[in-house]
Amino acid sequence: MDLSCSPAEQAFQGQVRAFLRDNLPEDLAGKVRGNRPLSREDMDRWHRILSRQGWLGVTWPKAFGGPGWGAVERHIFEEECALACAPRIVPFGPNMLGPVLIKFGSPAQQEAYLPRILSCEDWWCQGYSEPGAGSDLASLKTKAVREGDHYVINGQKTWTTLGQYANRIFCLVRTSWEGKPQQGISFILVDLDTPGIEMRPIRLIEGGHEVNEVFFTDVRVPAENLVGEENMGWTIAKYLLLHERTNIAGIGFSMQAFEALKKLAQEVTRDGKPLSEAEWFATRLAQIETDLAALRITNLRMLSKADKTGAPGPESSMLKIKGTLIRQALTDLSRRALGPGAAALPGTLPDNLGLVPPEHEHDAAVYFNMRKISVYGGSNEIQRNILAKTLLEL
Amino acid sequence: MQFEMSDDRQMLQDMLRRYLSENYDILHRNAVAYAAPFHDPDRWRALAELGVLQALAPEAAGGFGGEGFDIAAVFEALGGALCPEPVLPVAMAAPLLMAAGSDLETLLDGTRRYGVAIGEAEAPYSLSGRRASHEKGRLTGRKSVVYGGGIAESLLVAARHEGGGIGLYEVDAADAQILPYGMIDGGGAAEVVLEQTPATCLIEDAEAALQEALDFGALALCAEAVGAMDAVQAMLLEYLKTRRQFGVPIGKFQVLQHRAVDLAVEIEQARSITILAASRMKEPDRSRHVAMAKALIGQVAVLVAEEAIQMHGGIAMTWEAPVSHYAKRLVMLDAQLGDRDHHLRRLAAGYANQG
Numbered sequence: 045m046d047l048s049c050s051p052a053e054q055a056f057q058g059q060v061r062a063f064l065r066d067n068l069p070e071d072l073a074g075k076v077r078g079n080r081p082l083s084r085e086d087m088d089r090w091h092r093i094l095s096r097q098g099w100l101g102v103t104w105p106k107a108f109g110g111p112g113w114g115a116v117e118r119h120i121f122e123e124e125c126a127l128a129c130a131p132r133i134v135p136f137g138p139n140m141l142g143p144v145l146i147k148f149g150s151p152a153q154q155e156a157y158l159p160r161i162l163s164c165e166d167w168w169c170q171g172y173s174e175p176g177a178g179s180d181l182a183s184l185k186t187k188a189v190r191e192g193d194h195y196v197i198n199g200q201k202t203w204t205t206l207g208q209y210a211n212r213i214f215c216l217v218r219t220s221w222e223g224k225p226q227q228g229i230s231f232i233l234v235d236l237d238t239p240g241i242e243m244r245p246i247r248l249i250e251g252g253h254e255v256n257e258v259f260f261t262d263v264r265v266p267a268e269n270l271v272g273e274e275n276m277g278w279t280i281a282k283y284l285l286l287h288e289r290t291n292i293a294g295i296g297f298s299m300q301a302f303e304a305l306k307k308l309a310q311e312v313t314r315d316g317k318p319l320s321e322a323e324w325f326a327t328r329l330a331q332i333e334t335d336l337a338a339l340r341i342t343n344l345r346m347l348s349k350a351d352k353t354g355a356p357g358p359e360s361s362m363l364k365i366k367g368t369l370i371r372q373a374l375t376d377l378s379r380r381a382l383g384p385g386a387a388a389l390p391g392t393l394p395d396n397l398g399l400v401p402p403e404h405e406h407d408a409a410v411y412f413n414m415r416k417i418s419v420y421g422g423s424n425e426i427q428r429n430i431l432a433k434t435l436l437e438l
Numbered sequence: 439m440q441f442e443m444s445d446d447r448q449m450l451q452d453m454l455r456r457y458l459s460e461n462y463d464i465l466h467r468n469a470v471a472y473a474a475p476f477h478d479p480d481r482w483r484a485l486a487e488l489g490v491l492q493a494l495a496p497e498a499a500g501g502f503g504g505e506g507f508d509i510a511a512v513f514e515a516l517g518g519a520l521c522p523e524p525v526l527p528v529a530m531a532a533p534l535l536m537a538a539g540s541d542l543e544t545l546l547d548g549t550r551r552y553g554v555a556i557g558e559a560e561a562p563y564s565l566s567g568r569r570a571s572h573e574k575g576r577l578t579g580r581k582s583v584v585y586g587g588g589i590a591e592s593l594l595v596a597a598r599h600e601g602g603g604i605g606l607y608e609v610d611a612a613d614a615q616i617l618p619y620g621m622i623d624g625g626g627a628a629e630v631v632l633e634q635t636p637a638t639c640l641i642e643d644a645e646a647a648l649q650e651a652l653d654f655g656a657l658a659l660c661a662e663a664v665g666a667m668d669a670v671q672a673m674l675l676e677y678l679k680t681r682r683q684f685g686v687p688i689g690k691f692q693v694l695q696h697r698a699v700d701l702a703v704e705i706e707q708a709r710s711i712t713i714l715a716a717s718r719m720k721e722p723d724r725s726r727h728v729a730m731a732k733a734l735i736g737q738v739a740v741l742v743a744e745e746a747i748q749m750h751g752g753i754a755m756t757w758e759a760p761v762s763h764y765a766k767r768l769v770m771l772d773a774q775l776g777d778r779d780h781h782l783r784r785l786a787a788g789y790a791n792q793g
Contacts, residue, residue, distance in 0.1 A: 045507050046440050047717040053439065116439060306789060318790065326786030333785065334711065334730040341710035345441045362703045425696070432695035436675055436702060 064128040076129040079406040115347040126296025137161040137168040148272040171201035171215035182225040188217035197263040207256040229277035233269040250409035293367025358434040361427035375411040447511040458519035471522040476626025486548025495532040506716030510661040517665025522625035524586030530554040530655040537647035538640035553590035555581035563776040570597040577632040587628030588618025606644035607637035623766040653728040708738040729781040736778030743768040
């Protein structure tokens with residue numbers, strides 16, 4: 045057992061910190077720190093800064109323009125970025141489609157799409173869920189019918205995150221009704237400019253526009269846009285979800301949120317003394333710090349195992365469950381620290397009112413928004429099903 | 439970073455596990471754990487001969503371990519077998535005797551047994567609030583729930599000295615009034631009544647040494663709990679796969695699957711926090727990490743016990759089922775050396791004055 049960073053890991057951490065210190069624009073970090081919405085330009089600006097450094101495709105091998113990092117280096121990078129309040133990398137191109145094309149794409153697809161992800165020319169979004177296919181993703185009905193050298197797609201996708209900024213979408217579509225539902229699914233790449241696609245916004249619980257519905261009516265897509273073989277989409281989808289799940293624990297975000305919460309508790313006064321000195325509140329802080337310290341080690345244990353075996357195992361479902369619960373607990377406690385002022389609607393508060401610290405005006409909105417994280421990416425209940433089957437063999 | 443146990447520790451733990459599985463099965467354990475002297479003196483000697491006690495102290499003190507991960511390796515194995523032998527007082531006495539510059543030979547070869555008497559009925563956990571006091575070479579007061587106290591030859595006692603600080607004193611057990619009793623979760627403890635009892639001062643101002651002993655003891659309990667929780671989880675999964683109701687193994691029911699998964703997640707968290715604490719035992723933030731570990735272990739251990747009983751159903755309510763004895767240990771372990779509330783409050787006190 046040795047929990048300390050090796051000299052190489054320490055050097056790497058120093059390198060990441062120096063990069064962030066020199067390259068992370070303060071206005072972006074300020075927005076992230078204050079949980080204020082980021083514009084497309086904000087996100088794109090950060091992507092391009094990372095891209096110049098060669099750090100956008102963090103999971104990619106060197107041969108494809110990635111940094112060739114192992115799981116531990118990726119973890120250090122993600123943790124340092126979160127602690128520095130860097131914008132989160134929008135994952136659909138760099139973290140999701142990239143690894144899929146590297147593993148399943150044809151050389152032509154790799155050549156056509158991978159460089160455009162790294163250069164930020166393409167912004168990808170995800171067409172997975174449907175109104176009737178959420179947790180039961182395999183029951184999806186959007187169909188792609190082969191007609192000559194095209195597929196014709198009809199159906200509807202939903203929960204398409206940041207689709208309003210994207211120019212391309214990767215979709216799971218039904219290409220066969222034979223056999224088990226999982227066996228008739230294909231993975232296909234679609235240009236959003238193709239005629240017959242309509243994207244409509246879905247307004248979320250706190251009022252933000254983050255996700256969309258996408259409607260497909262007789263959308264003709266070249267057959268060469270199919271990734272892998274026809275009907276092997278489920279295998280690809282599972283591979284992608286496994287990648288998505290590794291950083292879904294969001295430990296770096298929780299660490300940053302915990303520090304902010306601790307500071308908030310020292311600033312906010314309740315009944316004549318700082319909230320941090322109220323035992324009822326401080327013990328709740330202590331509980332979260334403890335859970336988070338444990339999860340950080342759980343994550344490192346699993347990373348270190350993944351580095352040896354080459355792939356994250358079903359244990360990543362554990363990280364998802366616990367990581368999301370901790371993040372939600374943090375947003376819950378921030379909201380409660382602010383008292384009734386937490387309910388003030390962002391954007392309607394007069395300036396300099398002092399009702400809530402400026403960096404915490406969005407805390408209640410974030411609390412509501414963060415309810416999503418135990419729902420998306422395979423709900424926590426689905427993760428429990430996976431663990432019951434694979435880890436506990438029940 | 440690497441998370442594998444060193445070869446030496448793995449060998450020690452494997453050997454200890456093998457010894458316990460061959461010589462300390464649950465029937466034998468239950469036969470000795472609930473009746474005076476609440477342990478098995480022959481097996482105690484055997485454990486000492488295996489070197490288990492020496493693993494709890496560093497080479498400089500005549501042992502071959504003494505680091506956080508040594509303590510964890512030993513106690514995880516003891517917990518897995520629900521072993522009631524009084525090894526905990528050794529893990530706590532070792533740092534105390536080392537701080538005092540005393541010889542550890544008889545402690546580590548198991549020939550002299552020590553009780554570590556810190557807690558009092560009105561101040562069971564924290565070091566402040568000690569009432570037992572020292573004056574002119576004699577101690578007066580009462581020490582409460584001293585694990586292994588009923589069989590100890592020597593007592594290491596925390597008491598307030600004339601100057602107001604807390605000192606560490608050694609008392610010959612023959613000179614004190616010792617009232618032994620058994621524990622509902624097996625093993626034995628004692629009340630130690632001191633009335634002008636002759637005592638040797640080992641350390642004049644012993645707060646730091648006592649806190650270190652409490653931290654090593656708490657780490658040992660955390661590791662013991664992890665070992666016991668792994669054993670309970672194995673029993674539970676076996677039961678879920680074999681017990682049939684409504685024509686299917688009950689483990690096919692999603693309501694039980696999810697509860698079993700939640701336990702598995704919490705057990706991994708408990709293991710992680712114990713590893714973290716074990717890695718910090720030589721660092722300035724040792725106490726803080728131990729507090730986190732013991733707080734989380736207290737929560738998870740009780741959860742595992744209660745859920746295991748519920749999911750085993752009526753059978754877990756019987757004396758015959760091993761899970762019932764593990765459950766008792768897991769619950770009561772929370773109350774030893776600081777329960778979850780005590781340790782969370784210790785952590786909480788640190789938020790006020792941080793920058």
